[in-house]
Amino acid sequence: MEVSPVTGTDPYFSVTLATDIFRDATHDRSLQVAALIGACGHFPTVFKEGGPHFDHPIAEELRHRLTGASVPLWTDDAYDPALAATAIEPFRPRPTAQGGNHG
Numbered sequence: 001m002e003v004s005p006v007t008g009t010d011p012y013f014s015v016t017l018a019t020d021i022f023r024d025a026t027h028d029r030s031l032q033v034a035a036l037i038g039a040c041g042h043f044p045t046v047f048k049e050g051g052p053h054f055d056h057p058i059a060e061e062l063r064h065r066l067t068g069a070s071v072p073l074w075t076d077d078a079y080d081p082a083l084a085a086t087a088i089e090p091f092r093p094r095p096t097a098q099g100g101n102h103g
Helices: 029-041 057-068 081-088
Strands: 002-007 011-016
Touching: 002 029, 011 029, 029 081, 057 081
Parallel strands: none
Antiparallel strands: 002 011
């Protein structure tokens, strides 16, 4: 999996998947969360202070969500992309029929 920022007028992220996992991407929560973590890893460069997307509404919404969850922003040395991803999209394990947990 490769996650790359695309920064035109509106920033977004392009996810490239290997063909053997592509068919699972629409329902495999682990793949979706991995892609989100990858995108969060690019926040420090995509939404950097003084950059063209720093004040973009998407950046503002992300700052609001992370601040509301008491998660360090990408401008902070303590920023953690995985922690940011769970603040944006909470990880909620659910029991499986086998009695284990499945995310």
